[in-house]
Each structure stands twice: as C-alpha cells, then as structure tokens.
Amino acid sequence: MSDDTSPVEADPIVPDTKDWTWVVERPCPACGFDPADVDPLAVGDAVRALVPRWRAVLARPGVRRRPAPQVWSPLEYGAHVRDVFGVFDERLALMLATDGAAFANWDQDAAALAGGYAALDPARVVDELAVAGAAVADRFDTVAEEDLERVGRRSNGSVFTVRTFGRYFLHDVVHHLDDVDG
Template sequence: MSDDAVTPDDKDWTWVLTRPCAECGFDPARPVEEHLDALEQHVLRWREVLVRTDVRARPAPGTWSPLEYACHVRDVLDVMASRALNIREEDAPTFPGWDQDAAAIEKDYAGDRPLAVADEIAERAGWFAQAYAGVRDDEWERRGRRGDGADFTLRTLALYTAHELVHHAHDVSA
C-alpha cells in the first residue's frame, strides 16, 4: 500500500445499534427523534470543519483528511436517505452494496472543493430529513437488508447514520 492509500475500514459497525461507542460517545439508547433533530447541528459542524486551513491534510498515512471524511459524510447521507425511502416504499428491500473506499477514489474526495462539499452536506441532510418526515409509529420497525446480510429497521438505519455523523465529526475534531 502506498503512503497516500487509505486503509479500508472492514469493521462491522452494526454493534453501535446496541451499545454506546466509547470512542465518540454516541448513545443508541437516546430516542431516534433526538438524533434526527441534531441533523442541523451536524451540518453546521461540518461547515466549520470545511473552512479549516488543514482541511486537506491527512493526520497520518492511511487516514482520511477532514475533507475526505466530509465527502464520506455527504455520501452517507445520500445513500442512507435512499435506503430509508426504500424501506418506506417497499417490503423488505435489499440494498445494493456500497463500497465507501471505492467511492472515495472514484469521486476523488481528496480533490473536492471544501465549500461545495459543505453545501452538499446541507443538501443531503435535507434529503435525509425528508426521508424520515412524517414516519408513522407503525413504520419504524419496517425492515430492509444490506447486501452483506445485515438487517436494519427504519429506526436502526437512522441510528446507524447518526453514529456515522457523530463518529466522523469526532475523527476530525481538532
């Protein structure tokens, strides 16, 4: 692996749906609505990150820069909004695979424009919020399945996404 290659993350992060993340402080026991209500705070946090002078600097070989993490967050919001809509509209959909590391290379996360990414995060957060707008009590437990076999409900998909936002903000905290 070259010094500029990022070490792929092959961990199964679904455990964050059942217990707190000691690294970033995310707590899945908090009501899902609280996590969804925090979307605007996440958008503001990423806007602050994306104006930093070190936005393109990788903190260590094999680790994404703040800009690359921001691009990942943008794409997570996009992918998860689509999955939430699939769960709401279809019975037990299976989601197509998404390789976050391939996406980083294909979309040239490292070469993206920070202020454009800030705007795109705001836009994608809006899409994500819209996917969850008006969820009825009987919809929260509707299910979908990731290509690797991991099952999600509409509720756990929201929690998983919320953890992504909290954890990656922690990853780039100065």
C-alpha cells in the first residue's frame, strides 16, 4: 500500500470495450442514471452540480488506493473525468460549428497510460477537473433549442445529436461518481 502523497505502481486496466451508447435511451441499472431526467438545455447546470462531488472524492484519504488491482483508484477516475470534460467540450464545439461533425478517435485507456493518472497530484487533478468542468458547462450553456438535433459522429460510427450527446456525457460523469462512491 502507498500513502496519498507518493505515486503507486499500477496494474494495467483491462480496456472497457462495451458500447455504452444505449444509456441515451434507457436507465443504467448500475448507477441509476436515467436519460429521461436530462434537460438538454440544462446540462451545464448538471455539470456544475457534479463538480463539488468530485472535489469531495479527490480530497478523501486513500485517493490513490485501488479497490482491486485492475480497477482505477478515485484519483485515476478523477483524472479520466477531467479528460472527459475536455474531450466532450471539443466535440460539442465541433457539433455546434458543423452539423455532421466527425470526432477524432479518443482512446481513454491510452490517455490514462500517457497521462500517468496513478501518479498525478490529487490537488492538481481537482483544480484541473474544476476548470475543465466549468469550460464544458459553459459550452453546454450556449446550446439553443435549434441546436439539439445537430449531429456528431464518433470514429466507431456511433451517431449522436446534441440532445443525446449531453445524455451520454452526463452518464459518464455520474457513472464514474458511482464507481468511486461519490
């Protein structure tokens, strides 16, 4: 076991290859997220309400500790969510600028390795998460009713509208809070 101030040696995470796009249509039995509860014009407010919960998670003792060798620690999940905020901000900007926008591939597992998530400073991650959360929330605040059916496409062929993109995005943030008991 390591303390909360030094990096830990981390076992590799088994990549999640599941297709989670179904969460835009039906509730997630694991975390309780219900896409029907998402107001597509209030995603920014929802993000702002979730950031303090992430702050609390990242301030806990043992934030670097993994619950199992191949399960991310709360710190690693926090770094991932920070990066999710940035990726989704960029993708939403593309959708708002270009209907039918194509998203570049983002390999979250490669990002975790390249970013050294397990060795990051939790205080820095929480600050960066808050900044990235504010940025994506502000971007979602610019969405107007007439933007909701604009389309974006992932590199794997999944198609989102701005409406379903907001649902998918919020599920990721909420689900990972559930992963860390946040």
